[in-house]
Amino acid sequence: MPIDIVTKPEQEISSSEIRLKVNPLTLSFCDEFEHLEDRFHHHYFKANLTVLRIIHVIAILFYGLTGIPENILFPEALPVLWAIRYCAVIPIFFIGLGFSFTRYYEKCWYLISAIYILATGCGFILMIILGPKPQIYAYYVGIIICLFFGYTFARERFLHATIAGCSLVAIYFLSSVFIVDTPPKILLFNMMYMFIANFLGMIICCSIEYTARRDFILVHLYKDEKEKVAAANRDLEERVNTRTMDLTQTNQRLKEEIKAHRIAQQQKEELEASLSRAQKMESLGTMAGGVAHDLNNILTGVVSYPDLLLTDVPKDSSFRDALLTIKNSGEKAAAIVQDLLTLARRGVAISTVVNLNSIIEDYFKSPEFLKLQSFHPNVEYKIDLSCDLKNIMGSGIHLSKAIMNLVSNAAESMPSGGTIEVTTKNVEINSPISGYEDTRYGSYNLVTVSDTGVGIAMEEMDRIFEPFYTKKVMGRSGTGLGMAVVWGTVHDHNGYIEIKSKLGKGSTFMLYLPKTDRQQSGAKESISLKQIHGNGESILVVDDVNEQRDIARQILTKLGYSVTTTSSGEDAVNYMRQHTADLVILDMIMDPGIDGLETYRQILEYHPMQKAIVASGFSETSRVEEMLQLGAGEYVRKPYTLEKIGMAVKSALDN
Structure with missing residues (x-):
């Protein structure tokens, strides 16, 4: 019930005047x-x-x-x-x-x-x-x-x-x-x-x-009530003072208010446009995420079967080059699927301590950059990286892809040649960034990619981050996902993008990514197939797609494991009531029926210490994270490769 307060003019309220309910x-x-x-x-x-x-x-x-x-x-x-x-x-x-x-x-x-x-x-x-x-x-x-x-x-x-x-x-x-x-x-x-x-x-x-x-x-x-009264009194005094001003001051104030109203209206329109763009990206992203899930399931056959066959095909076989071509084509298609997942803002699956200087330096040594140079021989590249750049938390793969897309777009904007400059530095954000209603202040890495190209027209500025919006020739120089991937990657890393451009003068893209005080861990050692070979441990594979079950069974059998498969979560639970398995590999999304999380929950009722890993053609979600918290060992994204699933299984069994 409310508190009844009785006030008297120019008197303080005592505790006896309050009836606390x-x-x-x-x-x-x-x-x-x-x-x-x-x-x-x-x-x-x-x-x-x-x-x-x-x-x-x-x-x-x-x-x-x-x-x-x-x-x-x-x-x-x-x-x-x-x-x-x-x-x-x-x-x-x-x-x-x-x-x-x-x-x-x-x-x-x-x-x-x-x-x-x-x-x-x-x-x-x-x-x-x-x-x-x-x-x-x-x-x-x-x-x-x-x-x-x-x-x-x-x-x-x-x-x-x-x-x-x-x-x-x-x-x-x-x-x-x-x-x-x-x-x-x-x-x-x-x-x-x-x-x-x-x-x-x-x-x-x-x-x-x-x-x-x-x-x-x-x-x-x-105290709050007194503040309201004081604020009302101050507002009243200001209005009285305002009304006593002379006509000249009133006219001047009116002009300033009109100007401020125009600015506010312009800012409102910019925010509405930004919101509309974000909603459109989210809608397209949801669609792209679903498409990516299905494509990853399909690509498993294109990537995994060649990977499996290459372990049996002699090095001098005439089929080896064909299998490698199929596998590489599948991996390229999988990379495009990852662009779709990034567009869906569901692609940053692994967040580790990374340094943007290293990512940028690695890109400028990569085959992708050498290929870009060959296409644009008249473009000059300048790199100015801060020697004391702080680390950030993020996915090196997605950040590298974002840098690659920005540099590639910059080169495309200079058909007659020019200069691309990439810089990094530590900055402090203490004021709002253009285009963002809420800006989190603090320490950031600033990555700047500038070019001296044709620039971006104002009417195109609001559309450059839309998926499939491109002036490139589809299939030859781009998929239309490049800038959408940049947008999704930066937002997945809780960062901001700011663009400055003038027609005929060039464009500058500024990426703000929040820094971390954590340090990078040492480089991982390479893993041989012998290290991930099993010793006959029993594994239950649960997947609603027949091809996925068959591929997983063949790969794991090749690695020395005893494999059983089921086509649904319900079948897996029934199997585990009567049997045991050293490890269960669970597909996250299975339709119809219960998904991987619910399957694992029911299996734990019969085998509380059951080891498991999660496999999905989509991405990490809150349900995947919940499953990992229940005790699942790792998350493996489809399509499978021999080394990827072998390392995950070995790691889960050893823990």
């Missing part, structure tokens, strides 16, 4: 003030964090020092009592104290405080159970102290403290009746005082939280 069971704010609940808990945590840490120390000292007399009172039971006290309960407080210095503590400090109440109280209950009778019955006093400590000092929330306190009383009662066999008179006496202590603690805890909530409303909510 809260849920009687949980003390949570009700109705229109319900949205303040999270703010209250954050404020309550910040206000009590230092006290909470001090309480940890007090609790450790209290629980530790009270164990010293046990050396005199119960020497025969000392190992048991001290084990509970110093090896179980006190370490819990130490762990909690350390955890209070992490950023996760705020999310679960209520639960932790409730655990303290249960842990300390249950520690005393264990002492009563295991200690010498009847003297140890007096330890119920320790439970009462725990209750008061938890209800008052610990700043525990009323709801959590009540649940913990009542649970502790119930545990003591059940233990005393069914485990310790406490004499009825002692049990009645102890339970009476424990119930009273718990009830009083509940009242105190309720009062503490209620008072804190009331103070929060007074300090924060009322």
Whole structure:
């Protein structure tokens, strides 16, 4: 329910004038003030964090020092009592104290405080159970102290403290009746005082939280109301001052407002155009993603079968060149599919620490660049790379493809020759980037690709990132996906693109990519087929496409594994009910029926430690990530190659 506030002219509102309406069971704010609940808990945590840490120390000292007399009172039971006290309960407080210095503590400090109440109280209950009778019955006093400590000092929330306190009383009662066999008179006496202590603690805890909530409303909510009044007064004063200005100033202000309105309207139109472009890209990307999924499944036969056959064909065979041609053609087609996945903004599957200088240097040494040079002999290339360029998190393959597309487009824009300059440097973004409504400020890598070509007309500027929009000859110099791939890659890396161009003068593309402080790992060693050969381990392949199952079976059999295949998730689950497998390879998307994630979940019910890897012709999704979190080893993108699937299987089996 809302808070009723009664105001009087030129007077402050006192706490007596506020009638706080809260849920009687949980003390949570009700109705229109319900949205303040999270703010209250954050404020309550910040206000009590230092006290909470001090309480940890007090609790450790209290629980530790009270164990010293046990050396005199119960020497025969000392190992048991001290084990509970110093090896179980006190370490819990130490762990909690350390955890209070992490950023996760705020999310679960209520639960932790409730655990303290249960842990300390249950520690005393264990002492009563295991200690010498009847003297140890007096330890119920320790439970009462725990209750008061938890209800008052610990700043525990009323709801959590009540649940913990009542649970502790119930545990003591059940233990005393069914485990310790406490004499009825002692049990009645102890339970009476424990119930009273718990009830009083509940009242105190309720009062503490209620008072804190009331103070929060007074300090924060009322402060907001006063700010609104002050803002309204300032606005009124400004309007009064504005209306007293002379005619000249009024006319000047009107001109400025008209100019500002025009600028705002222009910015609005630019943002609307940017939004429309993004929506169009997303729509086309969804279509491209689905097409890419189907093409990857088809290309598996073109890439995987030649790869498999080449292991059996002699090096001097006349078929070897033909098989290599088929495989290379399939890999080129797979590269175009990856462009479609990047367009769909589902292509950055692997994010590692990379350095853009290395990516750019590698591109300018690549066969693709040498081929570009041969097509454009009159183009001069300049590279100016910052020597202290920071690393970024991303996919080296996709970033290299983006650089390649930008350089290729720049060369295409200079049919009579010219200069292309590629530069990198570290920059700080502290103002919005043109074309982006929300710009995340911070440290970035800036990659600039400039040319002295024909430039881009204004009417074309909004379309250059559209898929299949190109002035190149389709099939000879491009697919129409180049700039769309650049756009998708930069946005997948949480970056920004800025374009500056003048007709007849050239164009400049500026790519802003967020930097990271992480360092690159060492280069990977090459893997031989002998290293990925199996030892007869059993593998279950689950795929709804017959060709995919057959290819996977042949490759894995070639690598020395015992392979079984099923055509659906349901068949795989039925098979695993009666059999076992060292590894399960699951296709992510299977239609009709359950997908790879649901299949793996059901298999885990029968084989909780089942090893698995994920295979898909689409890309990594949230469901793939969820499957990896459940325990799947790796993600393998189709089409398969002998080395790729062999390394994934070997890695999963070895872990």
